[in-house]
Amino acid sequence: MFFLMICHHNDGPEIGALRDKLRPEHRDWVASGGNGLAVVLTGSALWDETGAGIGNFGILQAESEAQARAFAEGDPFAKGGVVRDITLTRLADSFRAERIDPLSKT
Template identity: 60%
Template sequence: MYFLMVCKHHDGVADQRDALRPAHRAHVASGGNGLARVLVGSAVTPDDGVTSLGNFGILEAASEADARAFAETDPFARAGLVSDITITRLADTFQAHRIEAMTP
């Protein structure tokens, strides 16, 4: 199944986010130790295209619980930078084959 993950971050956490970015990227690369496969993801920004408001990802996971566990075990979330996590299932007709996945 495929899910849209949206993680909103608290204001004023840029320095913490920068410090945790390598651990966050390792989490993404491992799929949270196999909880999910990340097809695509990025920071979410306002019009300046630089200031991070949070991040999103399109995940392949066995269940919504696994997708949520992936989000909740991300270093950004574990460190308290994340104010809200939304997991939404995508339609069965989602064309994942059109995306080159970020993780194997």
């Protein structure tokens, strides 16, 4: 199954520094698919109109919504306090994943 994951980040002057600190761990988590919980097909940061980071998104492939949620909630950004909320939405079965070069190398 495929899911759209949207993570909104907390506000505050300390969040940018925390995000920068956790970014290497976050990237390792994405590359490993959360140690095999999900394959991250694509993703990126979300910015507001000023270019400030406000979140991130990803398209995930997982066996279940529970696995996709475990991936999202296990991310160092989520565990470290950067993420305020996570939304997962299942994509249609007709989603054409073969058009995307996955970010996870599992």
